[in-house]
Amino acid sequence: MKSFLETVQNYDYVKFTLFLEEVFFKSDRLVRQYLYLELKHGSSKLVEHFLHRFSEEEMNRFRSEMVKQKELERDEFWKGEERMLEIIKNMPTLVKEALATNKQNMENLLQNREMLKSLEPYYYSDQTLGKLKPPAFKEIPERGEIIDLPEPSTAVIQQENIYKLISERTTLRDFKTDELSLEELSWLLWATQGVRKYIPEEKKIFRTVPSGGDRHPFETYLAVNRITGLNPGLYRFLSREHRLLFLKAEPDLVEILTDIGRGQPYVGNCAVCFIWSAIPQRTEWRYANQAKKNILIEAGHVGQNLYLATEAAGCGTCGIAAYDQKKVDELLELDGVDEFVIYLAPVGR
Ligand SMILES: Cc1cc2nc3c(=O)[nH]c(=O)nc-3n(C[C@H](O)[C@H](O)[C@H](O)COP(=O)(O)O)c2cc1C
Structure with missing residues (x-):
């Protein structure tokens, strides 16, 4: 095992980064196993690369677990070694693939830049052609379990000073195991996708966040771990009603x-994870090819409101763009074409 660690520690920058990426992307369990190996062998060089991912509490737990090292060696916990040796064996292929993909990426990047630009305002969109406006809200299933939320209220706000909120806003990754209250959740949902005004006959909505042509392409899903009064599981926010729709309980949600x-x-270990999906057609109906640019900009507005609203309520969040698209769409039973996840934000105290 020592030689395994030596091999990794002697890697050059490219190989070392590729090794870490492989370990990270395979599973959290593998990261922990690797970290554990290092601690076991008194090596700390690589541990530092993982430190930001773990709380002091977790690091102490790893250390105290080392005392039980002998027992653990027999445990299946060590099966991760095999996978790590595989990564090492596979390193020449990984390097080759990385070089080829990097070259391909450079070509794609130029195309991607076009997406960032504004188009001429002749969209010839469905709106231009007089096609029906898509629904502003997703349907509520007839037999769905609906949960009332308290009215959004300033009672949960601890910091009102906008200068302080903006200057002290920071990403939070180290969550306590505290529950959040339903009142706090209600405030955060209102701050991110709350409906200020709705004109049903025009299918026109105004929310607490801006949206080009008031198209509002997002739906909010919640993966609840610790909200007082809510069973853990998956929910959808019904923004017009300011209520929740219970979707399903999900064991092993963390x-x-x-x-x-x-x-x-x-x-995983947050009190609640906000998961925003996009229904692109709502925006495409008006903006056609320009829709993609608008949708991404608007996700940023939603995310920033969550950052500020959590900060105001004495909790915090972390915007997440690095997620597994297929797995999260499958979890929420989204088709990945007409609706798919675009942004996540775990929240906790
Ligand atoms: C669009 C976006 C995506 C992000 N994705 C991740 C992510 O996947 N993982 C993560 O740990 N942080 C993520 N972050 C948080 C950034 O790393 C963080 O904002 C940055 O380090 C600056 O820190 P600050 O927010 O405290 O100013 C993301 C932030 C944004 C805005």
């Missing part, structure tokens, strides 16, 4: 979310 977050533990 592990599932961590895996979806490509091993980032805070995606």
